[in-house]
Amino acid sequence: MQLIRHLFENNKIQLLKFLTRRVGREAAPDLLQETYARMLAIGDGKDIVDPSAYLRRTAANLATDFARRRRNDFKVLVFHDDAPEALSPEATPEENMEARDASRQLDAAIRMLPPKCREVFTMRMHEGIGHDEIARRLGISRKMVERHMRIAIQRCRTAVQ
Numbered sequence: 826m827q828l829i830r831h832l833f834e835n836n837k838i839q840l841l842k843f844l845t846r847r848v849g850r851e852a853a854p855d856l857l858q859e860t861y862a863r864m865l866a867i868g869d870g871k872d873i874v875d876p877s878a879y880l881r882r883t884a885a886n887l888a889t890d891f892a893r894r895r896r897n898d899f900k901v902l903v904f905h906d907d908a909p910e911a912l913s914p915e916a917t918p919e920e921n922m923e924a925r926d927a928s929r930q931l932d933a934a935i936r937m938l939p940p941k942c943r944e945v946f947t948m949r950m951h952e953g954i955g956h957d958e959i960a961r962r963l964g965i966s967r968k969m970v971e972r973h974m975r976i977a978i979q980r981c982r983t984a985v986q
Contacts, residue, residue, distance in 0.1 A: 829864045832876050837861075840884050847888040848895075856891060860884045895975065927985045934984030938977055945970055946977035 840860060844853035860883050873879045935943060944963065948954045949970075956974075960967045 828869060828871070828876065829861075829867075832880055833861050833864065836877065836880055840880070843881075844884060844888055847885075848891050852891060856884065856887045859887055863887070930984045931981055934981045935977075938980060941965075942973040942977050945973035949974060 837857065841853055841857050844856045844860075847853075848856060860880065863883050864880060867873070935946065938946060941963070945959055948959050948962070949956070954962075956967050956970045960970045963970075
């Protein structure tokens with residue numbers, strides 16, 4: 826434990842910079858903490874040949890996993906125009922009420938998005954327009970489109986949880 830704590834204290838600034846470059850300023854501190862937790866979970870670390878390299882590899886793996894999850898986030902929230910407006914007849918009244926509440930919360934979250942973010946989100950999710958086409962139409966970069974989508978998806982998920 827002492828070895829891990831010492832190793833982490835000596836490397837946390839470099840790890841935070843590394844993670845910030847890989848995943849952004851918002852997610853980096855959480856991944857840094859997760860790196861430390863994973864290192865603590867291995868025990869005293871005396872069996873590791875190069876603890877410093879192991880620490881960096883753990884952080885890199887967590888950043889890769891985070892990026893993979895973020896890419897998959899775009900595949901989770903999908904809106905269909907042909908979705909039935911009526912609630913399922915098999916659902917209980919409580920489930921119907923929860924579905925209506927979730928729908929209202931989602932609508933409110935979408936309305937509260939910054940204008941450009943809302944426009945990107947609507948073009949992608951409701952109109953099915955691809956990121957490159959959205960970027961071209963709005964005169965912004967593809968990266969900015971992706972950033973707007975990340976923000977919108979995160980806020981929508983938070984609203985309905």
